[in-house]
Structures are given as C-alpha cells and as structure tokens.
Amino acid sequence: MNGTTSGGDVRLTGISRTYGAFTAVHPLDLTVPEGSFFALLGASGCGKTTTLRMIAGLEEPSTGTVHLGDQDVTRLPPYKRPVNTVFQSYALFPHLDVFENVAFGLRRRGIRSVKKQVGEMLDLVQLGEHARRKPHQLSGGQQQRVAVARALINHPKVLLLDEPLGALDLKLRRQMQLELKRIQTEVGITFVHVTHDQEEAMTMADTVAVMNGGRVEQLGAPADLYENPATTFVANFLGTSNLIEAEVASASGDEILVHAGGAKLGVPAARCTGPTATGARLLLGVRPEKATLTPADRAGEIPEGRNRVTGVITEASFLGVSTQYLVDGPAGKGLSVYAQNVDRDPGLAPGAEVVLHWNRAHTFALDAAQDIDAGTGPAVTGTPDAGAATTGKEAASG
Known part of the structure; x- marks a missing residue:
C-alpha cells in the first residue's frame, strides 16, 4: 500500500518472532484497516498475544516491519508509538480515583487543564457519576471501562486490547462486548483485540484473523469465516x-x-x-x-x-x-x-x-x-x- 491509501492502517510485513529454536509467530503479512475493529483469535500459544505485543513495541520482531499509517515504528519504543494497550488486569492506580486515573496520561504530558477532556471521556464510557470513586469501589466491568477511557484520552491511532474481558463473568462479559463495540464506533479509531473467545470475536469484530501455530489460518468477516471455513x-x-x-x-x-x-x-x-x-x-x-x-x-x-x-x-x-x-x-x-x-x-x-x-x-x-x-x-x-x-x-x- 502506498501512503495515500494506507492512512492509519496497521501494516505488518513479514513479521515474525522466534525465541531460540521456538517460533512463536511465523512470518506473516497483515493489514488492519484504519477505523476497524479487528480481532486476533486463537487458542493459548497460537501467537496472537505476541503479534499484539510487536504492534505495541513490547516485543521486538525477529524479522519484518510494523507500520502505523506511513510511519515505520518497528524500532520505536512503546512510549513513542501512537498506540495504547488495555490489559486483562486493568492496571489501574489503586490510590487514585477514577477521574485521576483517566487524567494520568494528560498530566504526565504536562497538560494542566484536564477537566473537560476527562469529563467527556467518562461520559463516553458512561462513568461520569463515578468520577470520585476509587477502583476498588467499582465492579470489574466499570474498572475495565476506566482502563479504556484512560487509554483513549491520549488519542492513540490504535487501541490494543489484550484479553480485556477475560476476568469478567459471562453476563458482564457479554454486556462489555456490546459496550466496547459502541465505544469503538463512537470514537472511530482502530481497535485490535486479542481473544481466545470465539463468540467475543464474532460479536465485536469487523474482521477476524484466526491464528493457529503462529500463523493466520484464515482471515475475514465473522459471518464468512463461520459459513465458509477454509480448514x-x-x-x-x-x-x-x-x-x-x-x-x-x-x-x-x-x-x-x-x-x-x-x-x-x-x-x-x-x-x-x-x-x-x-x-x-x-x-x-x-x-x-x-x-x-x-x-x-x-x-x-x-x-x-x-x-x-x-x-x-x-x-x-x-x-x-x-x-x-x-x-x-x-x-x-x-x-x-x-x-x-x-x-x-x-x-x-x-x-x-x-x-x-x-x-x-x-x-x-x-x-x-x-x-x-x-x-x-x-x-x-x-x-x-x-x-x-x-x-x-x-x-x-x-
């Protein structure tokens, strides 16, 4: 793809990751279209989290390149990439209230007037009335939404979600699937979501890459993968x-x-x-x-x-x-x-x-x-x- 058409696409070209004699991710080419909700789906050990971590800069590829739009970010450290990651553990600051957890990234960049931005972000995730609560006073789903708000307030080009709903019970997980899809639609940025949960991937994603043994087994819209499996x-x-x-x-x-x-x-x-x-x-x-x-x-x-x-x-x-x-x-x-x-x-x-x-x-x-x-x-x-x-x-x- 050339620069005029790639926009904010995530493009992985010949990317792989080996650890000694073990290959976690075989060389793969993958394009995540700008503004899409993209899922990497597979069982434990299939390479999906390693692929996500290479996009985030938390793992260095053994071969290949990572582009975000026109920018080659392969050798950039995580904090210099226009991406943010939401983990299963949420990683909220327990001593800070919801407002300050969300404001953290802005304050670290030296932005003093944060009230309007934080308020808008809390409204987006429907937590405005919980702004002064501490994380331990929230449900798991509410904590997850705080983590999403904290990541989105920095206006990343790409939000990476690593098994974000894995710690929630079934009913709450289904509610959060719809909630994350709503948020992604409203903000319009690229979401790349790693999951082992088939229903979760098919409910939320526009495109699913099914991974197996460090390779992409099949790529497509959820309905197409379900109706026309290739393997x-x-x-x-x-x-x-x-x-x-x-x-x-x-x-x-x-x-x-x-x-x-x-x-x-x-x-x-x-x-x-x-x-x-x-x-x-x-x-x-x-x-x-x-x-x-x-x-x-x-x-x-x-x-x-x-x-x-x-x-x-x-x-x-x-x-x-x-x-x-x-x-x-x-x-x-x-x-x-x-x-x-x-x-x-x-x-x-x-x-x-x-x-x-x-x-x-x-x-x-x-x-x-x-x-x-x-x-x-x-x-x-x-x-x-x-x-x-x-x-x-x-x-x-x-």
Whole structure:
C-alpha cells in the first residue's frame, strides 16, 4: 500500500518472532484497516498475544516491519508509538480515583487543564457519576471501562486490547462486548483485540484473523469465516461442525456429488476447497443448527433434494432455547443437531431411528488430507443457548 491509501492502517510485513529454536509467530503479512475493529483469535500459544505485543513495541520482531499509517515504528519504543494497550488486569492506580486515573496520561504530558477532556471521556464510557470513586469501589466491568477511557484520552491511532474481558463473568462479559463495540464506533479509531473467545470475536469484530501455530489460518468477516471455513481447524474452532468423510462421485456445473455413509450427498462447487476429481476424498461439513432431525418412520415428509443421512439418537441435552441431539450412523459418530425448543417432537429421544437432513446449499467441503479433529478441545466460554458459535468443539482458554 502506498501512503495515500494506507492512512492509519496497521501494516505488518513479514513479521515474525522466534525465541531460540521456538517460533512463536511465523512470518506473516497483515493489514488492519484504519477505523476497524479487528480481532486476533486463537487458542493459548497460537501467537496472537505476541503479534499484539510487536504492534505495541513490547516485543521486538525477529524479522519484518510494523507500520502505523506511513510511519515505520518497528524500532520505536512503546512510549513513542501512537498506540495504547488495555490489559486483562486493568492496571489501574489503586490510590487514585477514577477521574485521576483517566487524567494520568494528560498530566504526565504536562497538560494542566484536564477537566473537560476527562469529563467527556467518562461520559463516553458512561462513568461520569463515578468520577470520585476509587477502583476498588467499582465492579470489574466499570474498572475495565476506566482502563479504556484512560487509554483513549491520549488519542492513540490504535487501541490494543489484550484479553480485556477475560476476568469478567459471562453476563458482564457479554454486556462489555456490546459496550466496547459502541465505544469503538463512537470514537472511530482502530481497535485490535486479542481473544481466545470465539463468540467475543464474532460479536465485536469487523474482521477476524484466526491464528493457529503462529500463523493466520484464515482471515475475514465473522459471518464468512463461520459459513465458509477454509480448514478443519477453522470449522471446528469457530463453533461446532459436523465433518463427514466422503468420496467424490461426480463434479459437474455448480454441484459436486459425493458418496458418504451409504448416501449420495451434494455440495455447491463454490463451497468446496478440496479436490474434486472422481474418487477424491473430502470432508463434508454442515453446522448443527442448519440440520434437522425427522423420525425414520416419517422420512416421507422430508422435502426432495435435501442431503440426508440415517442414524440413531444417542443423546439429547436440553439447553434452554434449544436441544442438542447427538446421532450415530453410517456417516459418522456424534453428529450434532441443534433444534429450537418451539414445538418439541416426542419422537426425538435417545434410541430413536432418525434421518438427519439439511439444505444442500448449507454444505461445505474441505480437503480430507487435513486432521478432522483440528481445532477441537474443551469449551472455553459461553453457553449452548448462545448458538452453535459458542458450544461443542472449542479451544482451550489462554
């Protein structure tokens, strides 16, 4: 990008970080558009925090450059960069009240008249009436907002957020997700947010970079990553995916037909990132909320043209707004379906023979050479009620 178009973009070019024989971040090129809310998402040890720290100047890159707009800041110390960082620990001064915590950066720069600026910033984070309270008199969410106000009052070009909501309980974390998005929209500066929480990234960010093993696995808008994962890691890490081993039967026009578990299934050619030659191996994917269960004795009610596989319900878990069913069959074990609890079907119970079916357009296909279980792990946050993006196969916290 040239100077006339890069504006206040954050541009990482060939940036990497090694510690002896260990590579924390492999060489990567990444552009964070000016004014965007950008998330670096991944499990513990994926390199996301190291990448953020290189932008902040807290880590020196082993290779590559960091540009903020037209300025090469690669060798500048943190205090000379137009960035501020908000950490999970908040790092507020316990002996100063809210007003003085926010005013700290201005006073350190020798600005004497701070009342108007601090007042405006406290109004932005909706803490004006708490100006004279000490940090210990505030809730965790309020302390986090003080930390954001203290960072923003210096008018940085970029605000870096390192797991900023990790210490909050689930309900407060969800409130703060919306609050941070509102603040970012109002101030219009670039936010770069590091998180291991899939729901958090998808709720807040315009663009998400999914990191794995020190590399960016996939980059895009949250909805695009969720609907069109390019790898098994992204398919599993961003929520839950049913991945079914399949073999290409034929490929013509806009659709690829495959054999899987004794059934013939279709996938749009545009949603296949794997090989399409006859006999090639694919992993067919469908999200659990896109699938429907019908008792086998009512299979005739299923509309023509839908993908369908047979099986037996092995488990049914009531989750509030939905019920999660697990199905074992020729196409695979533990296939997951989320059914909204509107009109619960008494025929759907453990032991019932069922047909699992879905619209072919909701199918995606990946190269079967990948690890089918990549990106799976214990759930980190959220509840199943929040939808498929927060349940099932999720990565470890960190």
